[in-house]
Amino acid sequence: MDEVTHVAHVARIEKELRYVSGLVKQKGREMLNNYKITPPQFIALQWLSEEGDMTIGELSSKMYLAFSTTTDLIDRMEKSELVQRVKDEKDRRVVRIHLLEEGKRIIDEVIKKRQVYLQDVLVNFSSKEIVTLKENLIKLHQEMR
Amino acid sequence: MDEVTHVAHVARIEKELRYVSGLVKQKGREMLNNYKITPPQFIALQWLSEEGDMTIGELSSKMYLAFSTTTDLIDRMEKSELVQRVKDEKDRRVVRIHLLEEGKRIIDEVIKKRQVYLQDVLVNFSSKEIVTLKENLIKLHQEMR
């Protein structure tokens, strides 16, 4: 592939990534309509669900947020009884965030809803295309990190 | 492909899409560090740059935002002289948003920066993989719309 063609491909990928990310954001927001959680709250719940209890620092790092932002986020999520702060016994500085029943219920429902949506989106993809797409995304994710 | 495998693939794609979108958001935010624009401002500038002058309504629709949100956004962008409101001569209700020099300069720079970043990310992709990724994303974008 000559240089010019390569650059053109990359430019197009950049553009499509912007569009797809925007759509993921938008569709994701719409899917939260009937639940009492916001997009960042969804992401926090998803992390807690996948990785178990985490400290404020760990969650901040996963979500690429400042500590202060996470503190506020967890304040609100605690108020709506989605999660609970638990002080670490060994190191009293550390606060561990624990997923509560209601949070678990909601995140499971929303994740399922997203997968149903995606199954619909992918209805015109062949089995082979699905596998390729999956592998592409995994590699892209790895390289972007 | 049997049903179970298919569902597993879709679930993985959903997950990777979340990760990639998150990274696009985060890396995008970092790349704006040296510029005096915010992420939504970047998206607005990108639309105006690609599609030319647009009304508040059109931009709201493209960005999936309420009118009131866009009004505020454009207020701030006008204050920092990135864009300018122009009243439509024919229909005095309509406000057309016009990209100014400074806005054009910044958006071009940032888009270029993103492409350079992506070229770096894709350095371990073969020519064939690049093409496949591009086609995958285009199709995914189409089907998500």
Next chain:
DNA sequence: CATATTTGTTTTGTATGCGAAGAATGGTTC
């Protein structure tokens, strides 16, 4: 002309996000 519709703005309220300063705890050095 009277009324309805379209297009944006204003108002109000909540959420997001960050940096700087502060508080509490834990570790280290002498």
Next chain:
DNA sequence: GAACCATTCTTCGCATACAAAACAAATATG
């Protein structure tokens, strides 16, 4: 063990983001 430093998290102040509801202006429609 006192003084000092590092860490983990919270508080505060500020700007932005986002939306619903009320409002205003211009236009379309009967």
